[in-house]
Amino acid sequence: MSEMEKLAQYFTRFPGIGTRQARRFVYFLLASNPAYVKDLSARMLSLLEKSAQCADCRRYFEHTNGGRDTTRVCDMCADTASDPHTLVVVEKDADLLSFKKSGGSPGRFFVLGALIPLSEIKGAVVAPRVKELKGRIEKAVASGLKEVLLALSATPEGDHTALELRILLEPLQKKHGFTVSALGRGLSTGSELEYADGETIKSAFENRKTQ
Amino acid sequence: MSEMEKLAQYFTRFPGIGTRQARRFVYFLLASNPAYVKDLSARMLSLLEKSAQCADCRRYFEHTNGGRDTTRVCDMCADTASDPHTLVVVEKDADLLSFKKSGGSPGRFFVLGALIPLSEIKGAVVAPRVKELKGRIEKAVASGLKEVLLALSATPEGDHTALELRILLEPLQKKHGFTVSALGRGLSTGSELEYADGETIKSAFENRKTQ
Amino acid sequence: MSEMEKLAQYFTRFPGIGTRQARRFVYFLLASNPAYVKDLSARMLSLLEKSAQCADCRRYFEHTNGGRDTTRVCDMCADTASDPHTLVVVEKDADLLSFKKSGGSPGRFFVLGALIPLSEIKGAVVAPRVKELKGRIEKAVASGLKEVLLALSATPEGDHTALELRILLEPLQKKHGFTVSALGRGLSTGSELEYADGETIKSAFENRKTQ
Amino acid sequence: MSEMEKLAQYFTRFPGIGTRQARRFVYFLLASNPAYVKDLSARMLSLLEKSAQCADCRRYFEHTNGGRDTTRVCDMCADTASDPHTLVVVEKDADLLSFKKSGGSPGRFFVLGALIPLSEIKGAVVAPRVKELKGRIEKAVASGLKEVLLALSATPEGDHTALELRILLEPLQKKHGFTVSALGRGLSTGSELEYADGETIKSAFENRKTQ
Numbered sequence: 001m002s003e004m005e006k007l008a009q010y011f012t013r014f015p016g017i018g019t020r021q022a023r024r025f026v027y028f029l030l031a032s033n034p035a036y037v038k039d040l041s042a043r044m045l046s047l048l049e050k051s052a053q054c055a056d057c058r059r060y061f062e063h064t065n066g067g068r069d070t071t072r073v074c075d076m077c078a079d080t081a082s083d084p085h086t087l088v089v090v091e092k093d094a095d096l097l098s099f100k101k102s103g104g105s106p107g108r109f110f111v112l113g114a115l116i117p118l119s120e121i122k123g124a125v126v127a128p129r130v131k132e133l134k135g136r137i138e139k140a141v142a143s144g145l146k147e148v149l150l151a152l153s154a155t156p157e158g159d160h161t162a163l164e165l166r167i168l169l170e171p172l173q174k175k176h177g178f179t180v181s182a183l184g185r186g187l188s189t190g191s192e193l194e195y196a197d198g199e200t201i202k203s204a205f206e207n208r209k210t211q
Numbered sequence: 212m213s214e215m216e217k218l219a220q221y222f223t224r225f226p227g228i229g230t231r232q233a234r235r236f237v238y239f240l241l242a243s244n245p246a247y248v249k250d251l252s253a254r255m256l257s258l259l260e261k262s263a264q265c266a267d268c269r270r271y272f273e274h275t276n277g278g279r280d281t282t283r284v285c286d287m288c289a290d291t292a293s294d295p296h297t298l299v300v301v302e303k304d305a306d307l308l309s310f311k312k313s314g315g316s317p318g319r320f321f322v323l324g325a326l327i328p329l330s331e332i333k334g335a336v337v338a339p340r341v342k343e344l345k346g347r348i349e350k351a352v353a354s355g356l357k358e359v360l361l362a363l364s365a366t367p368e369g370d371h372t373a374l375e376l377r378i379l380l381e382p383l384q385k386k387h388g389f390t391v392s393a394l395g396r397g398l399s400t401g402s403e404l405e406y407a408d409g410e411t412i413k414s415a416f417e418n419r420k421t422q
Numbered sequence: 423m424s425e426m427e428k429l430a431q432y433f434t435r436f437p438g439i440g441t442r443q444a445r446r447f448v449y450f451l452l453a454s455n456p457a458y459v460k461d462l463s464a465r466m467l468s469l470l471e472k473s474a475q476c477a478d479c480r481r482y483f484e485h486t487n488g489g490r491d492t493t494r495v496c497d498m499c500a501d502t503a504s505d506p507h508t509l510v511v512v513e514k515d516a517d518l519l520s521f522k523k524s525g526g527s528p529g530r531f532f533v534l535g536a537l538i539p540l541s542e543i544k545g546a547v548v549a550p551r552v553k554e555l556k557g558r559i560e561k562a563v564a565s566g567l568k569e570v571l572l573a574l575s576a577t578p579e580g581d582h583t584a585l586e587l588r589i590l591l592e593p594l595q596k597k598h599g600f601t602v603s604a605l606g607r608g609l610s611t612g613s614e615l616e617y618a619d620g621e622t623i624k625s626a627f628e629n630r631k632t633q
Numbered sequence: 634m635s636e637m638e639k640l641a642q643y644f645t646r647f648p649g650i651g652t653r654q655a656r657r658f659v660y661f662l663l664a665s666n667p668a669y670v671k672d673l674s675a676r677m678l679s680l681l682e683k684s685a686q687c688a689d690c691r692r693y694f695e696h697t698n699g700g701r702d703t704t705r706v707c708d709m710c711a712d713t714a715s716d717p718h719t720l721v722v723v724e725k726d727a728d729l730l731s732f733k734k735s736g737g738s739p740g741r742f743f744v745l746g747a748l749i750p751l752s753e754i755k756g757a758v759v760a761p762r763v764k765e766l767k768g769r770i771e772k773a774v775a776s777g778l779k780e781v782l783l784a785l786s787a788t789p790e791g792d793h794t795a796l797e798l799r800i801l802l803e804p805l806q807k808k809h810g811f812t813v814s815a816l817g818r819g820l821s822t823g824s825e826l827e828y829a830d831g832e833t834i835k836s837a838f839e840n841r842k843t844q
Binding site: 002003004006007010013014015016021023024025026027028029030031032034036037038039040041042043044045046047048050051053060062092093094113 | 635636637639640643646647648649654656657658659660661662663664665667669670671672673674675676677678679680681683684686693695725726727746
């Protein structure tokens with residue numbers, strides 16, 4: 001295989017990138033200013049060095065001397081002003097930032113890293129950071145945890161993950177007495193009533209507000 | 212203009228049908244069994260004769276001797292078992308049926324017929340059945356109305372209509388003391404957290420449930 | 423089943439119309455001016471009466487006293503100025519009109535009515551107007567036919583139909599000595615070289631022109 | 634701006650990549666095996682070192698000791714078996730490979746690198762490698778050039794570029810007597826007759842074949 005093809009294969013692992021677009025990336029780099037390619041290459045290495053994974057929420061954050069360390073705690077988790085009663089469990093880093101930005105919860109966070117695939121059934125869960133989540137919860141209990149909010153997408157994978165997590169967290173829940181909650185369903189901004197399913201309409205009705 | 216073109220023009224008024232598809236409809240009818248075309252033509256006339264518009268909720272319903280009468284009341288509105296405290300205002304007949312099917316509300320309904328266009332501002336509202344809605348509310352007050360729920364799509368037109376209706380219904384609301392509510396926002400079935408806007412996430416958080 | 427549902431079922435037979443849109447058509451008619459519905463219903467019947475199918479090309483055309491007669495010849499086929507050497511075989515009426523409008527061929531036409539489904543293999547062809555096509559060719563031979571052009575879509579069904587027709591017309595072709603041709607491949611207006619397949623590029627190369 | 638944001642900005646320059654996907658790339662790299670990121674970074678640098686731009690056709694090709702040299706000639710251009718009479722002008726490297734793979738032309742190639750934007754009008758052309766194309770043609774004339782084929786997409790930009798190039802190459806053409814041609818139009822594989830425009834149908838008719 002040629003050098004160009006080899007590099008293209010690396011790009012096919014990028015999320016959402018197929019063979020054709022991967023090749024276009026290679027041609028794009030070939031036609032680019034060499035200085036841009038060198039900078040891009042260097043920035044990738046510096047990302048490795050200057051990022052760390054938060055020991056508490058598991059999100060990636062920047063750290064002058066990171067080296068992908070996993071013993072440090074990010075600024076959000078270190079913020080003592082955040083509400084210690086609620087732990088918001090999300091799928092990925094981007095979800096955490098969206099949640100934070102919405103002002104939805106003043107609580108603390110945990111990033112699963114992935115959803116549990118539909119093929120995974122109870123007891124056999126190997127996928128995301130379940131062990132780490134349990135550790136995080138134990139630590140949060142000490143600070144007064146009252147609620148674990150499963151803030152997952154309203155998709156089959158999201159629902160399945162929520163169901164599995166409820167089972168996996170049950171022993172901890174019984175031991176410590178916190179509640180496990182899920183995001184409310186309703187009409188998303190932009191959605192039309194005609195295309196909404198029964199569950200969505202029912203929840204939207206139950207959650208109606210007088211403004 | 213030819214006969215075929217004239218018929219095609221009639222079809223272009225159908226919702227979602229452009230010139231090209233309208234012509235395909237004509238060719239489809241030409242190639243169809245004449246008995247099918249005659250039946251279709253007859254069924255359209257019988258729809259006129261056997262349907263009536265409900266004097267209360269304004270939806271269309273079937274009536275043996277309808278003639279598009281607007282003085283009769285449909286079976287849903289005549290059902291004395293429905294909750295008289297809530298009046299659910301929807302845009303169209305299909306929304307009413309979806310709502311009813313979801314089991315969302317045991318209340319009564321009113322079909323606006325259309326949303327108020329974004330170009331219509333307060334005072335100048337000519338569009339949907341506002342006068343009829345006011346009449347319906349006055350009648351409902353007599354049966355114990357406590358809440359008018361604006362069950363509209365979470366789109367700019369839906370939001371605008373809700374805003375205008377709140378203004379238009381204010382005098383009635385002050386006079387009779389009912390509340391005006393709106394459907395709750397949240398994650399619709401199928402929506403991903405990453406693509407949700409701040410308002411949706413915030414509402415989904417506020418409406419979270421322990422199940 | 424209700425009257426509305428029955429009418430909706432009639433609309434689901436329309437090309438490209440599913441259950442949901444069929445129901446929207448019914449609600450649209452219910453909310454329309456009764457005069458519009460009556461006119462539409464009447465125009466459908468008059469389409470039956472005032473249209474005929476051309477005995478030569480099999481397309482539908484208007485005729486004051488049509489009654490879906492199939493013994494009359496349309497104005498195009500009656501036009502003695504058209505080139506008698508070429509018979510252009512198309513799938514449907516709309517294709518014939520597009521072809522005519524493009525000025526592509528001054529010849530005569532025949533409408534198959536449908537493509538031969540991929541599941542139909544030689545000998546078993548029941549689908550479109552093959553017998554009528556053979557009759558049309560016999561008649562055209564008498565006027566000097568030299569070429570039968572299969573002007574079909576460049577899709578799997580179109581290619582399959584062309585292949586089957588070549589087999590089915592072979593005896594006639596041997597007897598009368600006309601050629602059977604197909605439309606040239608090349609870049610369609612709007613298509614990008616990067617997404618074109620090998621056959622298209624090769625044909626586009628062979629058919630290149632000096633402006 | 635954070636390190637992550639900076640890297641994301643680099644990715645937004647990639648073809649077809651917006652802000653959101655650029656961020657997903659960064660998170661993807663953060664969650665990847667560091668060895669993969671290091672390899673990817675290294676391969677980008679080696680692409681710079683091991684690639685050269687062909688002095689004749691201007692495409693990028695691999696060269697053990699490339700360093701993005703522009704004085705070397707690629708294997709295709711060095712191949713003396715290729716037809717010296719035809720020079721095929723394409724927009725980009727991927728088009729050249731598609732063309733070569735189709736077996737469409739045994740001739741020689743030239744990669745423009747870009748199309749001339751619709752806003753560029755004659756005399757003001759700054760965009761692609763026009764000067765280099767002229768040089769390539771002068772060299773090809775010495776080997777017996779008879780035809781310059783503008784093998785561009787059938788889009789407005791492609792048509793515009795062909796028009797501009799015809800004007801720009803006119804002096805050379807008059808001096809040396811070669812012809813300038815363009816790819817033939819017709820039905821692309823997959824396109825339906827009903828949606829084809831008049832020019833496409835007309836060309837498909839003119840380019841019809843007896844097989």
